[in-house]
Amino acid sequence: MTYDILIIGTGISGLYCALNIDKSKKVLLITKSKKEYSNSYLAQGGVSVLKDSKDLNLFIEDTLKAGHYKNNKESVKTLALESRQAIENLISLGVRFEKNENGLIYTKEGAHSTNRIVYHKDITGKEITDTLLDRVSLSSNITLLENTKCVDLLTSNNSCIGAIIEKNNETEKIYSEFTVLATGGIGGLFKNSTNQNSITGDGLSLALKHNIILKDMNYIQIHPTALYSKDLNKRRFLISESLRGEGAILINSKGERFINELLPRDIVSNAIFKEMNKTKKDYVYLKADFLSEEFLKNRFPNIVKACLDEGYNILKEPIKVSPAQHYFMGGISVDLFGRTSMDNLFSCGETACTGVHGQNRLASNSLLEALVFSKRIANFINSSRGAFIYNNYNFKASTPIDKSKVIDLLKREADFLDDSIFKY
Structure with a gap:
């Protein structure tokens, strides 16, 4: 041809x-x-x-x-x-x-x-x-x-x-x-x-x-916030940076904020890795439940649904996230x-x-x-x-x-x- x-x-x-x-x-x-x-x-x-x-x-x-x-x-x-x-x-x-x-x-x-x-x-x-x-x-x-x-x-x-x-x-x-x-x-x-x-x-x-x-x-870029999953055989669901742009914050298992969420991705990812090593956990938390429920449903319907499918209600609770390979x-x-x-x-x-x-x-x-x-x-x-x-x-x-x-x-x-x- x-x-x-x-x-x-x-x-x-x-x-x-x-x-x-x-x-x-x-x-x-x-x-x-x-x-x-x-x-x-x-x-x-x-x-x-x-x-x-x-x-x-x-x-x-x-x-x-x-x-x-x-x-x-x-x-x-x-x-x-x-x-x-x-x-x-x-x-x-x-x-x-x-x-x-x-x-x-x-x-x-x-x-x-x-x-x-x-x-x-x-x-x-x-x-x-x-x-x-x-x-x-x-x-x-x-x-x-x-x-x-x-x-x-x-x-x-x-x-x-x-x-x-x-x-x-x-x-x-x-x-x-x-x-x-x-x-x-x-x-x-x-x-x-x-x-x-x-x-x-x-x-x-x-x-x-x-x-x-x-x-x-x-x-190779590592994205800071992919939805945490124990299943390593499936694609990690991305939690968009725009959610942090709209006000969501990163916290550790003690509820403490540990990084400015709007710094470049490599810096935020490194901070999360350090926090995971410090707390001996495979994740940190992304907290957006203080934002309006109506706003989250209208602005981030795909993320809200994906979190619910994984057993997380981002409207009511922090969700588990960890870094994942994202871009080349x-x-x-x-x-x-x-x-x-x-x-x-x-x-x-x-x-x-x-x-x-x-x-x-x-x-x-x-x-x-x-x-x-x-x-x-x-x-x-x-x-x-x-x-x-x-x-x-x-x-x-x-x-x-x-x-x-x-x-x-x-x-x-x-x-x-x-x-x-x-x-x-």
Whole structure:
């Protein structure tokens, strides 16, 4: 099969990239599981956005400070400057961000110096993903295939010319002028993660196999507040940082508050780990029962229900939380247009490392990064010229992606990780 663009992954970055490709180009979107099985779909909090020109320096500084100034400053500036257009585009597509008589409502999360996050209840990722999927289904130039694995890239002289896919136990070559890796992060490699189990670093494995440059592989973010569970075989339910942004506090078993809840995630996570070691417990408590019951039900209906399903009533009592792997700031090294070290191969979303997040991601910058840089890829592709020859190549299908390669690399780069946290 031949397509103008092949996009691997159906999270927000993959979907938004596809929708911004010129309608004259044939696009194939594939995902190895169901189209909704992405971390984007699980995102609760919201999307950061530049409120006005006065907010620019603050937004940039908040992002740099949270990332311990290890960020790529040009990427951060690009993120902030193009954030407003991204939100306006989503609204035009039908995304229902919360509003009042004055316009968009902005909330606050950890390490933000002002309220600048737009959201839809506590299921922002689902709202955006569902909207984009609806638009994709209406786009005659886009084909979406579920349960379709990418088992290898097709390459020639350090240029990507497509991929080998596997569907229904049959392999097939897909030739494409441009290929985009939007395969997500690495959470499925961990026993203790808020990610979908199917997110297992596949894009990174492909990059390793083809000597594509990777970056910052030791930058792995631990989220402070995942709902505590003794069952290590299921995904940890995230308790959004926006709940702390709205006033919820962290306390220990003695009812004592031990940390400023709105500090950057790595600092809060470390404080919780220390408290857990001190008290010899596997959790601390998040207390929100002093907030209005009506407010909690309206603002955080998804969290309220999930807690009740686990036997906690967040409306009446503190809930048990503990840190869990959440996000990967490293990935395939890309420039401001998502270009990798291999010609005609792009990457976006959590798979890519734009340098935006530095050593620690600022809350609600992940969905924004996915939107801004996936659109930049689409814009670059739309402006590109030149013919592409789909034949005269002879490639053999190779073995499926080797997850162990990704794990071995993570262990080498991140010496604080040990064997016990990996499933494989």
